[in-house]
Amino acid sequence: xxxxxxxxxxxxxxxxxxxxxxxxxxxxxxxxxxxxxxxxxxxxxxxxxxxxxxxxxxxxxxxxxxxxxxxxxxxxxxxxxxxxxxxxxxxxxxxxxxxxxxxxxxxxxxxxxxxxxxxx
Numbered sequence: 001x002x003x004x005x006x007x008x009x010x011x012x013x014x015x016x017x018x019x020x021x022x023x024x025x026x027x028x029x030x031x032x033x034x035x036x037x038x039x040x041x042x043x044x045x046x047x048x049x050x051x052x053x054x055x056x057x058x059x060x061x062x063x064x065x066x067x068x069x070x071x072x073x074x075x076x077x078x079x080x081x082x083x084x085x086x087x088x089x090x091x092x093x094x095x096x097x098x099x100x101x102x103x104x105x106x107x108x109x110x111x112x113x114x115x116x117x118x119x120x
């Protein structure tokens with residue numbers, strides 16, 4: 001059974017691109033564009049990871065982090081950021097590289113010594 005990722009972004013274009021990337025690497029992705037989408041997704045499904053995109057404002061990221069913890073407690077959060085993270089306690093990546101994003105997700109979902117993804 002594939003890992004399920006809640007993928008949050010500010011724009012549909014970025015969300016769909018990220019969704020395709022993650023699905024190509026074997027993940028099941030539930031997209032979300034706003035707070036209502038996040039709440040609905042958390043009520044209807046269990047997730048292995050919440051991915052918060054770099055294209056969201058700092059205050060929105062902080063609020064989304066709180067919403068995820070409220071409705072999907074225990075789910076690790078991976079925050080993509082340009083300079084520094086906004087969501088307290090989240091794992092973060094400052095890279096826009098698809099390969100580095102996939103590696104960061106893999107490191108969270110498949111922890112272990114020298115875990116490395118296989119290229120597709």
